[in-house]
Amino acid sequence: MGDISPGCYTQKILPSGAVIQGQTVTWTDKRGKNRTGKVSPNGRVLIQSDKFVARWRDENGKLCKKCTGCTSREAAQHFLRQRELEVERIKAGILTREELTQSAQAQIPLAQHLAVFRTHLSAKDSTAEHVDRTIDKVETFFDETGLRSIQDFTRGVMETWVVEQKTIPKRRNPIHKTAKIASPRTINSYLVACKTFLNWCVETSRLSVNPLAKFKKLNEVVDKRKRRRSLSSEELERLENAALSRKRRNKRTGEEVALIYRTFAGTGFRANELSSVKVSQVDIERHEIHLEAADEKSKKGTRQPITQELAVRLGDWIRSRAKNPTDKLFHFDTDSIGNTFRRDCQWAGIPYKTDDGRTIDVHSLRRTYGTMLARAGVPLTTTQRLMRHSTPELTAKLYIDVEPIDIAEALEKLPKLSK
Secondary structure (H helix, E strand, C coil), X not given: CCEEECCCEEEECCCCCCEEECCEEEEECCCCCEEEEEECCCCCEEEXXXXXXXXXXXXXXXXXEEECCCCCHHHHHHHHHHHHHHHHHHHCCCCCHHHHHHHHHHCCCHHHHHHHHHHHHHHCCCCHHHHHHHHHHHHHHHHHHCCCCHHHCCHHHHHHHHHHHHHCCECCCCCCCCCECCCHHHHHHHHHHHHHHHHHHHHCCCCCCCCCCCCCCCCCCCCCCCEECCCCHHHHHHHHHHHHHCCCCCCXXXXXXXXXXXXXXXXXXXXXXXXXXXXXHEECCCCEEEECHHHCCCCCCEEEECCHHHHHHHXXXXXXXXXXXXXXXXXXXXXXXXXXXXXXXXXXXXXXXXXXXXXXXCCHHHHHHHXXXXXXXXXXXXXXXXXXXXXXXXXHHHCCCCCHHHHHHHHHCCCCCCC
16 A cells, blocks of 8 residues: 655755744745745755655556645545556556556647657757747647647548648748648648657657558659759859849848859858858868858768869958958848849849749759759769769759750760661
8 A cells, every 4th residue: 555645855045034943944935925944964944845745556566656746635645546546457457557658648738748849859959940840830730630639649630631731722821822732742741740749759658659650741743833943054144143233222242142142053052051151161272161060951061162263252252351260151041042032033034933834942053053063974973972962863853954955965975876
C-alpha cells in the first residue's frame, strides 16, 4: 500500500526582515501573507510545501514518489488511489504502461506539445525560419481539420484534408486577393511538417505509431504550378542595365543591385546564402567565396570558386566602399531583393511568364548558373559539385534548361556517316 506525506522541504535564502526565534523563522512575503519556516544548518530557511506527496510501488515493485499537487489530504488520497488502480490494471494485463503514458499525453494541449517540439527542432541547428515554418504548418493543419488531440490524428484525417485542398479553393495568405486550389508541392510541404512532428511524437512516447508513416507524397510533376526557367545571356545583360538605370527609393544603388544579380548568376548562391556573406569571406586572390556552414542549406559550408571577372568586380566594390571585414558584402533580405528583381525585369522588358508557362524569380539566377555551366560544356558531375547538390540527377532535373536549339547543336556534333 502507498502512503501520503506532507510536502518536502526546500531551501531558500533567508528573506529580508525575517524574525528568528530558536529554530523558527517568520516573515511576510510579497503578497503580504505571513510565512513560517525552519532555520537550516547553513543559515538558510527551510520551507515545507503545502502540497502532499504520494508514494507507491509500480508494477515492477519500484518505489514511485510524486507531488500530488493537492493541498487537501482527501484529494491527495484520491490521487494515490488512481495511481494504485493503474498499477493493478497493468498487472492484470488490461493495459500497458506505454498506453497509459500515451493516454496522459493525449490530455496535454497541442500548444504545449508544439512548444517542446520547437525546442527539439532548434536543438538540431535548424534555422529559425525553418522552425517557424514547420510549426506554423502543423498548427494550420490542426486548425483546418478541427483536431483537438494528437491521438485523434489518423491517416483518414490527412486523406480527407488532401482531397479538400485539391478541390476547394482557399486563400491562406491575406495578401492574395484570389482563392486558389493548393498545388501538390504545397500539400506535400504540410505533409512533411506533420510527418516530422508525428515521428517526434513516437520518439518521445507521445504516440505508439506514426499514422502517416506510409503516406506517400503527391506527384509534383503532373501538376507543377511553378515551372521556373533560366535567363539567357542577353536577358541577364538587360537585367543588369535595368538595375543601373532604374531610379530607386531605397538606399541600395543601382551598382550594388547589378552586382548582386551578377554574383547570383556567377555563384549559384541562394538568396539567404548570399545575404549572409561578409567581406572577410570573399577571397579575391584565390577567386572564391567562403560560405559558412551555418548559412548554407546543407549545413556543410563551402568555398565556392568564382571567375576572375567576378572576383575583380567584387574587389572593386569592396575597395570603393571601404568596408570592414565583418560587414556584410551586400545589404538585402529575401523579400526585398525579390521585389526589386521583379521590378527590374519589368523595366528591362523581360516577361515574367513565357508562352509555355515558365516563370522567373530571383532563384532563376541559380538555375541560370547551372544552365550556363551546362552550355559551356562543363561535365554534369562538376556542375553538381559547383551547385552543391546531393546527386547529379537533381542538378539535371531541376537546374538545367535544355532548349531545342541546344539539342540540335548537339546532334550536329555526331560523326558524319560515310556513304
